[in-house]
Amino acid sequence: MRRSHARSRVKSSSKTDMDPIKFQIRSGNRASSSSSTYTLTKSNSKHAKSNLMLTVASISIVLGFLFLFYSILFSGGNLRGSLRYSVVIDGGSTGTRIHVFGYRIESGKPVFEFRGANYASLKLHPGLSAFADDPDGASVSLTELVEFAKGRVPKGMWMETEVRLMATAGMRLLELPVQEKILGVARRVLKSSGFLFRDEWASVISGSDEGVYAWVVANFALGSLGGDPLKTTGIVELGGASAQVTFVSSEPMPPEFSRTISFGNVSYNLYSHSFLHFGQNAAHDKLWGSLLSRDHNPAMESTREKIFTDPCAPRGYNLDANTQKHLSGLLAEESRISDSFQAGGNYSQCRSAALNILQEGNEKCSYQHCSIGSTFTPKLRGRFFATENFFYTSKFFGLREKAWLSNMISAGERFCGEDWSKLRVKDPSLDEEDLLRYCFSSAYIVSLLHDTFGIPLDDERIGYANQAGDIPLDWALGAFILQTATETSQHSSSGNLHWFHALFSHDSKLLHYLIGIPILMTALVYLVTKWRKPQLKTIYDLEKGRYIVTRIR
Numbered sequence: 001m002r003r004s005h006a007r008s009r010v011k012s013s014s015k016t017d018m019d020p021i022k023f024q025i026r027s028g029n030r031a032s033s034s035s036s037t038y039t040l041t042k043s044n045s046k047h048a049k050s051n052l053m054l055t056v057a058s059i060s061i062v063l064g065f066l067f068l069f070y071s072i073l074f075s076g077g078n079l080r081g082s083l084r085y086s087v088v089i090d091g092g093s094t095g096t097r098i099h100v101f102g103y104r105i106e107s108g109k110p111v112f113e114f115r116g117a118n119y120a121s122l123k124l125h126p127g128l129s130a131f132a133d134d135p136d137g138a139s140v141s142l143t144e145l146v147e148f149a150k151g152r153v154p155k156g157m158w159m160e161t162e163v164r165l166m167a168t169a170g171m172r173l174l175e176l177p178v179q180e181k182i183l184g185v186a187r188r189v190l191k192s193s194g195f196l197f198r199d200e201w202a203s204v205i206s207g208s209d210e211g212v213y214a215w216v217v218a219n220f221a222l223g224s225l226g227g228d229p230l231k232t233t234g235i236v237e238l239g240g241a242s243a244q245v246t247f248v249s250s251e252p253m254p255p256e257f258s259r260t261i262s263f264g265n266v267s268y269n270l271y272s273h274s275f276l277h278f279g280q281n282a283a284h285d286k287l288w289g290s291l292l293s294r295d296h297n298p299a300m301e302s303t304r305e306k307i308f309t310d311p312c313a314p315r316g317y318n319l320d321a322n323t324q325k326h327l328s329g330l331l332a333e334e335s336r337i338s339d340s341f342q343a344g345g346n347y348s349q350c351r352s353a354a355l356n357i358l359q360e361g362n363e364k365c366s367y368q369h370c371s372i373g374s375t376f377t378p379k380l381r382g383r384f385f386a387t388e389n390f391f392y393t394s395k396f397f398g399l400r401e402k403a404w405l406s407n408m409i410s411a412g413e414r415f416c417g418e419d420w421s422k423l424r425v426k427d428p429s430l431d432e433e434d435l436l437r438y439c440f441s442s443a444y445i446v447s448l449l450h451d452t453f454g455i456p457l458d459d460e461r462i463g464y465a466n467q468a469g470d471i472p473l474d475w476a477l478g479a480f481i482l483q484t485a486t487e488t489s490q491h492s493s494s495g496n497l498h499w500f501h502a503l504f505s506h507d508s509k510l511l512h513y514l515i516g517i518p519i520l521m522t523a524l525v526y527l528v529t530k531w532r533k534p535q536l537k538t539i540y541d542l543e544k545g546r547y548i549v550t551r552i553r
């Protein structure tokens with residue numbers, strides 16, 4: 001039986017609304033095939049092929065997403081997490097500095113880059129402690145700092161960006177009620193900042209914490225954090241109001257000086273202590289005070305006419321005008337202001353005056369051995385970064401990073417012994433008070449590191465620095481690193497779904513993508529196949545006097 005392969009143009013009911021398709025249709029029942037049978041052989045096969053392709057395509061798309069989902073589920077989520085932010089405010093004695101950090105979570109661990117868009121900081125003077133008599137005044141600089149941070153965090157992420165304020169020595173020196181008033185103002189500003197904030201996140205941190213945070217950022221920058229404790233680097237920090245010493249010590253130490261921190265699966269037994277009142281600015285003020293108690297400080301010669309000599313002021317410096325400013329808080333009676341002061345400009349006498357300040361109270365030492373006053377410090381072991389004023393003074397004298405202390409002595413002897421007018425000419429841009437400090441600072445650093453902590457004069461273990469690579473050795477960065485690592489590990493240790501927390505607790509949009517896209521794709525594939533599927537229609541062929549099936553667009 002010859003099958004008709006006659007092609008036929010199906011008459012459309014109206015020329016315009018349907019475009020006739022040239023095709024053949026095979027009637028359902030082969031036996032009843034007739035001359036007018038129409039076989040959709042070509043388009044059928046074409047149609048079948050495109051259906052097959054679509055089916056394969058949709059299966060492979062769904063499988064692809066399942067594979068992606070599988071890889072996320074079991075590979076610990078090796079997808080680059082989206083950028084997150086954190087804000088830390090350092091309430092220092094001379095100024096308040098805000099730090100804005102960007103970081104990612106990768107394989108369940110935070111990845112920090114303190115450069116480019118991932119780090120910004122701004123410092124405003126004065127420090128919070130300057131508002132002791134006017135706590136509300138602190139809100140102005142804090143508001144300005146918060147606005148700076150809001151300019152660096154995408155608005156949509158403010159709500160999940162934590163902001164913490166940690167105040168240091170300047171605030172520690174205030175009475176507790178005054179501290180609380182200033183912190184109350186800070187809490188009010190931070191609560192209305194739009195960032196994620198809790199009252200307990202604004203506090204005065206202990207000096208020991210400050211030292212630990214500085215140690216963390218130093219060893220993070222050196223790549224030794226998470227490695228062998230004996231290969232870590234210690235920190236000696238000379239701030240304005242306090243000085244910190246933090247390092248890994250294997251010596252037995254009293255619990256009040258011992259700190260244990262863990263990073264990764266390594267724990268570090270640290271000695272960490274902050275010597276309040278022994279920051280550079282505070283120690284220099286102590287020196288002014290000792291000018292008046294000459295019996296306490298034999299280096300402060302004084303003549304019968306009650307003329308006090310200050311060995312830490314270069315000759316020709318007008319002490320009278322400045323001393324009153326410094327001594328106004330220390331002078332007991334008016335009579336003393338009439339005393340006159342002369343600049344002695346003598347480095348070795350300045351160094352022994354500084355040592356006397358550091359050794360005040362040494363006789364009350366109740367430990368195996370004491371360093372400053374009656375405070376215990378183990379023998380300094382290993383390498384150290386000497387930061388803040390250690391670095392600024394070393395930089396001023398043009399010393400290299402690993403300079404010997406003997407170089408500091410030579411620089412100090414030249415500077416203190418120079419005539420003040422010549423020093424002014426050499427550094428006309430420097431504020432007089434800042435320039436004056438360098439004589440005392442060079443003597444204080446040697447009496448601290450050598451005379452008190454026993455660092456040899458020709459030792460290269462000390463590196464004067466404020467950065468390691470391009471990472472600032474700022475304790476606030478250490479606080480952020482430790483806080484973020486702790487929070488992330490807490491997330492990851494919460495059961496087997498840690499990758500889920502790490503990936504989805506903040507990145508809910510990733511979850512949406514992984515569920516939403518397959519649904520969308522499947523719907524798309526369905527619609528396409530629906531669209532491609534021939535819409536068949538039965539029409540009555542008048543010529544043939546019977547119904548035929550035809551496809552419409």
Ligand SMILES: Nc1nc2c(ncn2[C@@H]2O[C@H](COP(=O)(O)OP(=O)(O)OP(=O)(O)O)[C@@H](O)[C@H]2O)c(=O)[nH]1
Pocket residue numbers: 091092093094095096127168169170238239240241242279280281388389392393434
């Ligand atoms: N010479 C010099 N000293 C500086 C400079 N910047 C800061 N300092 C001093 O370095 C010390 C510590 O600096 P910061 O930590 O920023 O000051 P701070 O946090 O307000 O002071 P603390 O609360 O004691 O840490 C202070 O005595 C500052 O006066 C600088 O550029 N040059």
Ligand SMILES: [Ca+2]
Pocket residue numbers: 092093168239240
């Ligand atoms: Ca500081």
